[in-house]
Structure formats: C-alpha cells, structure tokens
Amino acid sequence: MSNKLTVSLSPHIHGGDSVQKNMYGVLIALIPAFIVSLVFFGLGALIVTATSVAACVFFEWVITTLFLKKERSTIADGSAIITGVLLAFNLPSNLPIWIIVLGALFAIGVAKMSFGGLGNNPFNPALAGRVFLLLSFPVQMTTWPVVGQLTTYADATTGATPLALMKGIINGAPGASFDQLPDSISLLIGNNAGCIGEVSAIALILGLVYMLWRKIITWHIPISILGTVFIVAGVMHWANPSIYASPVVHLLTGGLLLGAIFMATDYVTSPMTSKGMIIYGVAIGFLTIMIRQFGAYPEGMSFAILIMNAFTPLINAYIKPKRFGEVAKKK
C-alpha cells in the first residue's frame, strides 16, 4: 500500500448533512411562495427579489474577500442567498432599487458580518435589514401595490393591506369594518396586498411541510408561535368581536406565517433546546399579537422576533435539556 494511513479519533463516519444542504433546502421551501409572488405581483416581485439576492451575495463576497481577506468567500454555503430572499419577501414589490441595496448592506454588513459571519450574529439579518428600512423609509415601506399589476414596478397603484384595515378598526377609523377584509380563500392563496413573500398562506405552509420532512427545522417554534397567536387573538375576539378580528384572520394575514416558519426558525438566532424553543415561540406570538392589537404599527412580527432574538442567549444559558440520569433534587 503506497499511501500513508489516516489516523483520527472516532467517529469515523458522518451522516452526510452539511450547511449547504440545509440552506438550499430552505431555498427550495421558499419556491412556492416565490411563484405565488410572481403570480400576484409580477415584475415588481422579480426585480425586488433579484436585487436583494444579488446585493446580499455581492456584499458578503466583498466583505469576506476584500476586508476580511479570507482565502475563500463564504457565499457558497447559501446563507447570503437566503438572507437576500427573506429580506425581499419582507418588502413591498414597488420598493426602489437603491433602498433595497441599502437594506442588503445593513443586513449583511452590520447585522451579520460585523459580528463574525454565519453562526455569530445575535439578530436575524434579514429582519434587521427590514426593520432598518422600515424605520428609515417609513413611507416607502408602508405603501403596498394592489395585486394583479404584473408589469408595473415602481409606479404601481397602491392600496391597503388587511392588517392596515384591522388596525383601522381597532383605532375606530371611520368607515372601516370587517366586511372590507378579503375572504378567507383569498387570504389563503394570497390574493391580498402585502409584502412579496407573506401573502400566500398555502405556499408558506407547503414550505413548512417540506422543511419538516427534510428535518431542516422542528415543529416547536412555528407551532408555538401560531398556537399562541391563535389563543390570545381568540380570547380577545371572544371578549370584543366588534373591534378585534377573529384568530383565523390573524393567522392568515400579515407576516405571521412567513415569520413563524422562516424567520423565527433561523438556526443562529433561535434557542438550542426544545423547551427553549417553545418558550421563545410563545413569547414571540404574545408580543406579535400585543403589537398588532395595541401597538402603533399594524404588523408586530418583525419586532417581536428581534426582541426575542435578544433573549435567546439568556434562554440558552438557563434552559438546559433534560439530562439522562438527572439526580432528583432532594428537598
């Protein structure tokens, strides 16, 4: 035998999982939502998504090769592409290109690379980018095109989203009523105004099923968020049905499903234990519904997730998995 033997410590086999497989799996899960966005928002959706992905990949490549002088850039692992897609899915389809690029710069440069790249960021980069844009460009970020305008981009006609309507009802805006909301079927398939990726409940749920089947994520975070929102919204609706929308409507509108399935389940910023994930999910659900019903903004999902991202290290430090053979504490 001409070659030297390789010597290493056990284990000597590997399951074959890799960072790339997980990232590209998430991308595949996002395909249904992307297709729906093309159907309802057409050219605008395509431009926004393409710009966001290209900008995120470009910035990550520039930072890793020119600033950090690493020998290989990290764009191959797919996480920059995912940040690009998720950022795009949180934006209206008529957002100007320069704003999208700024958002990508913040998401990759500030929220991800400045902390050390994948694995070291405390906040979800796509959400951080989205909130940065929301606070910096509130007008452009809160005017959504009406569905069906397939060939317009920046000059699309805009209209109200279901969440804006629901906020109006709570605040007692004149003329606002629940009859103006789209029906449940429209909400399910996505025939309503909103950010690119958040409109279609069915497409997002398909993505969730795919990721659960591929074992990319577990059920704990999405189910605990959606369950909490359902219960709290249900209680409030039962208490006062005239101003609080029904829990089903809450589940199907806004960025709740997108956030619960794709943003809150981000590996790096979510807790590491099942118990921790459930606590995290319940808190996010609770904060979301509170902001939606009582806060100034119509949508609370992004803020709720970012707030709970800050608590993740604390959850990881105190919530430990159940140890095998744990010695029962004697009183």
Place this chain on the structure above:
Amino acid sequence: MLKTFSRGGIHPKENKLSAHQSIKTLDVPKQATIMLSQHIGVPAKAIVKKGDEVKVGTKIAESAGFISAAIHSSVSGKVFRVDKVVDASGYPKDAIVINVDGDEWEETIDRSDELVKECTLSSDEIIQKIADSGIVGLGGACFPTQVKLTPPPSMKAECIIVNGVECEPYLTADHQLMLEHAEEIMVGVSILMKAAKVNKAFIGIENNKPDAIELMTKATASYAGIEIIPLKVRYPQGGEKQLIEAIIKKQVESGKLPITTGSIVQNVATVYAVYEAVQKNKPLFERLVTVTGKSVKSPSNLLVRIGTPIEQLIDAAGGLPEDTGKIVSGGPMMGKALTSTNIPTVKGTSGVLIFTQKESNRGPSQDCIRCSKCVSVCPMGLEPYLLAALAEHKEFERMEKECIMDCIECGSCQYTCPAYRPLLDYCRLGKAQVGGIIRGRQAK
C-alpha cells in the same frame, strides 16, 4: 411498539456486509504479541520470562489488583521476550511476545463440541473461575467480569441484562455468535444468573436481526427466567445506560454505577466466554472479530487468537485493498484508528474496518451554525456545541457544571453536525481534564 431509549440517538447506515458469513477459524499466527493491558484497571503482571515454554491456555500474567484480569496464552511455543510494543493506543506498552510452535493445548481444556448444561459450582466458585479464566467484557470496554459480578455490599443485583444489540454499523460477530451458539449462550446466562444470585435475565437484540431473535426465543424455552427483548434499531442502543433504560425503564443516575438500578450488563460474547470457561475449562484466549469494509474482498467473521497481528486478519479477508485510507479497530462510531497493520489483537478487538481513501477524511470544519442538531441527538441530554466550545477555550470548571462527565463518547453529535465540527475530539479532551480535576479534588 418496540422498546427503546428515551432521547437522542441516530440511525446510521447499517452496512452489515459480513452478515450471515459463518464463523471461520483463523490460522494460528507465527508470533503472538499479548499485551499486558487488555482491560480496564491495573495492567496484569507477567509471570513468564524469556525462554519459557507455554501451551494454549497457560496463564502467562496474573491479575495485579482488585480491578484487573489474568491473561492466558493463546498459542503454544516459547516466550521470545517481555518488552514494550506499540499497541492500538499508539504508545508502546508492555507485552509478552511468543514465538509459536505447533498448537498444543492445556490438558484441562475440554475441546469437545458437546453442550454441557449442568453447572454444579456454587456462586462464589463460579465467580472465582471466571476471574481465573481472565474473562473481561468483550463488548469493547473490557471491564473485568468478576468485578461486575461482585457488587459492593450496599447494592444488590436483581437481573442480568445481556447485550446482543450490536448497534454499531458494519459489525456482525455478535449476530453470528447468536445464530451459531444460541444454546451455549443460554447456558452461559444461567451460569451468570447463578453467580449473581438473580432469577431474571433479559437478552436485548436489535430488530435488524430477526433470525437471531427467533432462534434465541426458541432456545429460551428450556431455560427458566430468560426473556428475549427485541429493540428498535437505533444507535447507541448498545450503550450500557441506554440498554438498561430500554429494558427495565430505569435511568442510571449521573455519576453512579449501573448496579444501582439492580442490573448487571454483559455482552453476549462475554456470556459465551463464561460458558466456555466454566463448563469447558477454557480460559479467554480467542474471540470473534468482524473484518469488513466496502473495498474488502471477502468480509468475514473470524475466530481469532488474541495476539494475532491485524495483518493476518486482513489477509484472511482477501488482503489489504489498494485504496485503503484508514484501518479502524472496533466499530466506525467508537473504534480506534490504527497507525499500521502490525498492531496485535487484544481481548477488546471486536472488528477490523477498512475504509477507502475517499471515506477516510473528514470534511473541512466550519464555525458552529447553532442548528441544535447535536443537542437533539445526544442520548445523555447534553449540549455538545457548548461543551466543545468550552473545551476549546479551556473553561473546564464550567464544563463540569454542564455534566461533561456524563458523556458516553458515542459520537452521535459529531456524526450529525452539518458544519463538520470535531465535537467529540474536544469533548473527550474536556472530559479528561475535568476527570483529572475531580480526582485531584477527591485526593485532598
């Protein structure tokens, strides 16, 4: 619903390439190198010197402490020297090297194939005979069996659990043993039950060996108190703590011995060795070894004399393949990679695995992506990502608080990690350091 353990675990590809290969007896080697430390505890002390004539079964080293075991010659010939030889640990250790001449056995050994059912010895006599025959746990840990059968006075055994699980991929020796010697194993279990003074025994077998389950279940008909328990196929079902939990639903408390749950666990090969020792006066000097690998010409289950160089086993399985990258002694999850083929077999060698060049190298390691997959597969409920990071930064006190000493080094975490992080390497380092700190504290 098949029984199984409560948390974690993985299901690697089974690759039982040598399954159903009937046991072949390997030729006696030309020179046998018998290590003096083939068990946990104090290494045995040699009682022969250069030039002494020995026969197969002659005692050549005696037990040197409470936790120690005797060693018997596996060949007949003349002692060449008593010297340091590099063994599987990579460091030179004491060994007795014997130049082989013929194959003469000690007269006291009963070499017939007849099944001997009756055992008239008392419990203490059985334990003494097991000790005199140098029997140690053949599952890989090599714990001296007589010590396991004599629990401290405050603890009492209630049942014997026999480990017929063989959860590691590639290994098939235990499976073949159960298919070919089911009756002898039953007698062995009864002997152990008598020695431990219990009247219940469970034999755990994973569900991927249905023929063994069927055969062994039929064999239990004529033996009282023995039950076969089929188990779900999951790694590390063969781990002592996981096996106890699956079968009697009790968890061994952190830091305590398994005997605190009332069970004594023995590998099925050890049980067979006990039968041979007690009923046939045959001390432990040979064992079954699986030689396998994707590029091996004829994967086989061989009956090997202890001290045979690994080279001879590989030759019997068709020779060392051209593209060999790594040779592992044991299973792929917990086995030890060898530096050369001159390494001698010891009592704990359960398998020899040949990996091709392509299979031998780990992928490049990246930063932790905090996916928490390692946490979900850890059978002991630990957080490998955290323990590995702490070991890298030498924070050993905190590792102790995070229960690093509970780690059974099964490797499920490193197997699962998508970032190819060497989690178990660092956990082992931390365990060794924390073990040292704890011993230092207890010594004060």
Place this chain on the structure above:
Amino acid sequence: MNVIVIAVISLGVIAFILAVILYATSKKFAVYEDPRIGKVAEALPQANCGGCGFPGCSAFATACVNADSLDGLNCPPGGSKVMNNVASILGLDAEEKEPMVAVVRCNGTCDNRPTTNEYDGAKNCAIASSLYGGESDCSYGCLGFGDCVDVCKFDAIHINPKTRLPEVDEEKCTACNACVTACPHSIIELRKLGPRSRRIYVSCMNEDRGPVARKACEVSCIGCGICVKTCPFDAITIKNKLAYIDYNKCKLCRKCVDACPQNAIIEVNFPVRKPRVKKEDEKGAAVTKKKVATDANQTMKAEGSKVKKVDQPKTDQAKE
C-alpha cells in the same frame, strides 16, 4: 437669556453637590492599602502571566509586601532587574536567580523523522496525544500542532513551518512555564540560559530501545551511554534508555556533543567549529563520518558547520 443662566446655575449646583457627596464617601469608605503595594506593583511588568505562581501582578506585589524576605518570590519576565527594584522599594535583598529559558528537547524535523501516517482531526496537541503518539514512529516526540504557541503570552515560541518544530526566541522568553505545562509529551523544559546564552542539552525524549529509536528518527537518543562515559563532570545520566544532562553540573565543555554517535546532543550559541577529519574516501578528499544535525535553536548562522556525507545521498523524506 434667563433660561440659559438658570440652566447653567442649576446644573452647576447639582454637580457641586454630587462632587461633595462623592468626596465624602470616598473618604469615609476608603480601604486602607499599604502604599508600598502600589509602588511594587508599578515596578512589575504588568503582564499578569502567572509565572510567579500568583494570580496576577497585584497579587504578587501584595505577597512581596507581606513577606519577610524575598526568598522564593521571583518574577520570571522581569528577571533580576525587576526583583532588584522591588527589593530596593521594600528594603530587602533580592536573591540571585539564574536566568532560565524554555528549551524544546526534540529535533525530529521533517528530514530527520519521517511521517508514517496522516493525522485528521482537530489540530491540537492535547487531543492528538490522547489518540496516539504522533505522525511518525516516535511516540515521544513533538506533535507539531502548536499548543505551546497558543499558550505563550510573550510571542516567544513559534512553529517553524519547514521543520514543524517549535523554536524559542530566547530574547523574548521569560521562562514563565506556560509552554512546559501545555506540552502533552513534556518535551519543553526550563533550563539555565547559560553564560553568554550558551547551553547544551539532549534534544530527544525517546525511551525506546536503540534499533526502534533509530528507525523512527535519525537523531534520536539510543541510550548507548557514550556521553555518560565521556563527560568529565558526571553531568549526564541515562534513565529508560534516554540521556539527560543536569544543567547545574554541566560546564559546557562540549565533549558529549562530539561523542554522541546520533548527534542527539545540541549545543546552542557556541562558535562554529571546523569539521573534524575522520577518514578519507577513495578520492582522497576529507569527509567526516557523521552529519551534523539541524539545530532548531541555533541563533547564530552556522551554515559552514552543516557538512553532509558525500557518499550518502540526502534522502528527501519531507512529503511523499
């Protein structure tokens, strides 16, 4: 205008009141500290390396002030200069300590010690040593993954990429002992720096029998004992087939360096000597009987003393 005046006055009054409170509490709750501790601490190098055995420079300063004499108290990075300073502050005598330096007792370079297997795994000496003895047939030698480099706070030790052995920079080394404890094979030792930084040591840790050791590495110690017989000062002992030179007895006469058939004894910072003529080959040219080992710690340029045997081809065993 009024608003500005009121703002300035009110802020000024608040600041004054707070200043008074702070002054009063600092006086009332002051902790008395011996002023000498501060003075001694200032004289120390502030590296907080732990070489003195105390957790940090201020702890060492406290120990010095509270001790009756400075015996047993030493700051390795500061050396005698700092200890003399401390002694003069406290009015005590500093004990004379020989300067020490870390010495790497292995010369198993890529050329001398061929690799026989490839290690795959975390590049960490402690982890590799828990698996096996290393990538060569010598299980006592340097593993080359640099645990000693990671732990050195003074940037005094680095792995030479050509030889894969650590090299100590004797100007920067403070003999703080960190690398000694970090090495899992105990290869590094603190030895006397020596007059004019000259020292002699056996550069091998191999305890195997002669033939086994020689097969593993060309410059290993085979335990033949020639050096013991040669030393006129009884400074060398052989234990477990490995020679060791006691640095307190060694008078640096260099007789053992010449006598060692394996070139396992290294002399550091000595002037270059002409190669000795041992025999003549057929052509009548002078050749020496042995190769001079590459010395990882030679700080002087010694190109002229590296004589290679003419009739033995230099086998390049670096990488296959």
